[in-house]
Amino acid sequence: MISTILLVIFLLTAIVYAVSTRKKLPSQYNRSGSFLSFLAMPLLILIVGIIVSLIQPYSLKRIDMSSVGLKVNLTGNERGLSNYQYKTGWVTYNTWTESLYSFPTFLQHLEYDSLNVITKGGFSALIKPSFNYNLIPSAVGDMFLNLRVDVKQMEQGWLKTAIIGSINDVANKWAVDDIFNQREQFESAIIVECNKRVSKWFIISQLRTNITPPPSLQASILAKTKAIQDAQGEYQKALVADAVAKVKIATAKGDSAQAVISASGKAAAAVIEARGEAEAMRVKQKELNQTYIDYIRATTWNGAYPTTMLGGNTSALLNLK
Numbered sequence: 001m002i003s004t005i006l007l008v009i010f011l012l013t014a015i016v017y018a019v020s021t022r023k024k025l026p027s028q029y030n031r032s033g034s035f036l037s038f039l040a041m042p043l044l045i046l047i048v049g050i051i052v053s054l055i056q057p058y059s060l061k062r063i064d065m066s067s068v069g070l071k072v073n074l075t076g077n078e079r080g081l082s083n084y085q086y087k088t089g090w091v092t093y094n095t096w097t098e099s100l101y102s103f104p105t106f107l108q109h110l111e112y113d114s115l116n117v118i119t120k121g122g123f124s125a126l127i128k129p130s131f132n133y134n135l136i137p138s139a140v141g142d143m144f145l146n147l148r149v150d151v152k153q154m155e156q157g158w159l160k161t162a163i164i165g166s167i168n169d170v171a172n173k174w175a176v177d178d179i180f181n182q183r184e185q186f187e188s189a190i191i192v193e194c195n196k197r198v199s200k201w202f203i204i205s206q207l208r209t210n211i212t213p214p215p216s217l218q219a220s221i222l223a224k225t226k227a228i229q230d231a232q233g234e235y236q237k238a239l240v241a242d243a244v245a246k247v248k249i250a251t252a253k254g255d256s257a258q259a260v261i262s263a264s265g266k267a268a269a270a271v272i273e274a275r276g277e278a279e280a281m282r283v284k285q286k287e288l289n290q291t292y293i294d295y296i297r298a299t300t301w302n303g304a305y306p307t308t309m310l311g312g313n314t315s316a317l318l319n320l321k
Contacts, residue, residue: 001059001061002092003054007053011046013045014046017041017042018042057094059092059100060090060091062090064102065089067088067103067106068102069088071091072100073098103151104135106134108134111128115128118171120172120174123213125179128212129210130207132204133159133202139201142200159198163194166196170186180211
């Protein structure tokens with residue numbers, strides 16, 4: 001940008017010079033007979049401007065507020081970051097003796113190419129890791145002192161080694177079927193391991209391994225999963241059958257209890273009825289005296305004597321007196 005500004009300044013200077021001397025053009029042209037004599041100085045100014053713009057060492061760069069800028073000395077006793085300062089906004093630096101690095105401190109998303117990892121038991125699996133990371137702003141200077149690389153080199157170098165190493169170490173402790181049955185826990189364990197290794201400068205989050213088993217294992221995993229699902233289905237059926245049996249038992253108990261209650265009610269009714277009849281008979285017996293009995297006999301006699309004779313010429317006629 002500074003080169004562009006210098007070139008524009010030299011160009012404007014040449015134009016101003018040409019305009020200021022335009023009144024001298026006819027006399028100069030008549031004397032020398034050459035039109036180039038008038039343009040010599042403006043052209044010289046423009047050529048000098050181009051040369052200066054091309055070779056000047058200064059550059060202007062803007063460091064975003066969400067990033068950290070580091071100015072690195074390339075020469076002298078203070079080369080490196082022994083006395084570094086963080087830079088933001090517009091920063092001017094000498095490209096011959098200094099370098100300016102910009103490190104974003106906002107959330108970054110990164111994906112790596114597919115590679116194989118070895119799980120517990122020696123099985124191979126294919127992963128394509130993706131994750132988010134943040135640079136710790138206060139640790140950028142220390143990171144650069146140790147790594148001496150820019151962001152892209154850091155992502156494909158040191159950080160990649162740390163992430164892949166963490167995935168391999170965690171995968172070695174997990175059986176392949178456990179990885180697929182408990183993927184969330186597996187990836188959480190990887191995040192913990194990654195942050196142990198890079199927490200001095202980075203924070204890792206939202207890691208996804210996108211792991212894929214080899215074809216030979218996919219069939220066995222599917223078969224095992226199906227067997228587990230079938231077993232769970234049979235278990236659910238057994239629970240349903242048990243529940244139905246309990247309902248039937250409860251219904252039978254209810255019917256039995258109802259029958260007992262009904263029989264008890266009938267028995268109680270019969271007892272009450274028998275007691276009523278007995279009470280009625282008792283009342284009737286109290287009303288039956290000898291006079292009433294003789295009256296009933298007399299009113300019901302038809303006037304005929306019995307034909308049957310008892311011993312001693314005694315008839316069976318009752319005395320109605």
